[in-house]
Amino acid sequence: MRLNSDSIEQGKPVPEKNAFMGPAADTPPIKPGGNATPHLAWTEVPATARSFVIAVIDTDVPSKPDDVNVEGREVPRNLPRVEFVHWLMANIPLECRELAEGACGEGIVPRGKGNGKLKDDLVGPPGSVQGLNSYTGWFKGDPDMEGHYHGYDGPCPPWNDSIPHHYHFHVYALDVDSVPLENGFSLDELRDVIKGHVVDEATLTGTYSLNPKVRA
Helix, strand or coil, X not given: CEEECCCCCCCCECCHHHCCEEECCCCCCEEECCCCCCCEEEECCCCCCCEEEEEEEEEEEXXXXXXXXXXXXXXXXXXXXXEEXXXXXXXXXXXXCEECCCCCCCCCCCCCCCCCCHHHHCCXXXXXXXXXXXXXXXXXXXXXXXXXXXXXXXXXXXXXXXXXXXXXXXXXXXXXXXXXXXXXCCHHHHHHHHCXXXXXXXXXXXXECCCHHHHC
């Protein structure tokens, strides 16, 4: 398969309109981004495909929070990195081969899209289900933001990280019409149910940084 996007160019920075936070001249140097789901289109789908899955994962998240967003400090380049989930969507019907920019949501929703009202603000192709992203854990304990973050929420790497983050947009073609998942599933649950059912996949990778020195 091939994955293309009018929003994101392979190996280039994700646009601010698709990010959770963008650069600013203030301290800290960040401001809200557009947080719109990017345009995605997948082609050269194998004949054995019956449904699709989307997973968007940042693989450069600091494994320790000690220096994260701390004034006068920087997250070390050599710090081990872990995954951060930005979007999980399963049971995308076979006839869906493209999502317009913003088709599955835009803007920052405090406490998370679909937090208790999935039918109101969580959008996806008919029959699809969306998992929890990692902002659910990130905002835990924050009285203004804590909640269950379903669907897409874009890049917001530490503004003092010494490296750019890489955001991997995966589309998987499965040989089943659906997998047994409901809204709110986790990455581990997704990986478990699609095991042995992936007939093809395509990936597009964008980068992002909020550190002025790295962006320059």
